[in-house]
Amino acid sequence: MSIxxxxxxxxxxxxxxxQDLTGFTVEATDGTVGQVDRQADVSDMRxxxxETGVWVFGKSVLVPSGAVTGIDPGARQITLAFTRDEVKAAPLFRTDSETRDPDYLGRVDAYYRALPPRQPA
Structure with a gap:
């Protein structure tokens, strides 16, 4: 589903x-993406x-909060509206400075908005 x-x-x-989501497991529609390393709660850029672990060679990915479909505090789990491949194909995240770079954030925004609509599982 697009956002x-x-x-x-x-x-x-x-x-x-x-809510502190650090350490929560992140689940795509088809499997685990990784664990929340950190979060940004600036109201207009949450x-x-x-941290993806080995499936993306130990890299981190930036996931906009609009991709989150569910948060289960008891299970410490977050579910996303997208597949692992869709998350992996998002603009590459390299450094924390990108979380404040309007060009990078614009590419992430455009990427997630352009994903094809999908029916919720």
């Missing part, structure tokens, strides 16, 4: 203001930086 507001949590996601 219209990539940088805002969906109302139905279960996100609560001030996102997660997810």
């Amino acid at each position: 219209d507001r990539p940088w805002s949590y969906r109302p139905e996601s279960g996100h609560k203001e001030g 996102h997660l930086v997810v």
Whole structure:
């Protein structure tokens, strides 16, 4: 499913203001993406930086909060609206400075907005 507001949590996601998601497991529609390494809660650019482990050669990916479809605090798990391949194909995340780079964030925004709509599982 494409997202219209990539940088805002969906109302139905279960996100609560001030919620610390560090260490939560991140699940795509077809498997585990990794764990939340850190999060940014700046109101107009909320996102997660997810450490992927070995499936993307130990890299991190930036996931905009609008990709989150569910948060389960008890299981410490986050679910996403996208597949692992779709997350992996997002603009490459290299350094924390990119989280403040309007050009990079614009590419991430355009990428997630352009993904084809999909029916929720």
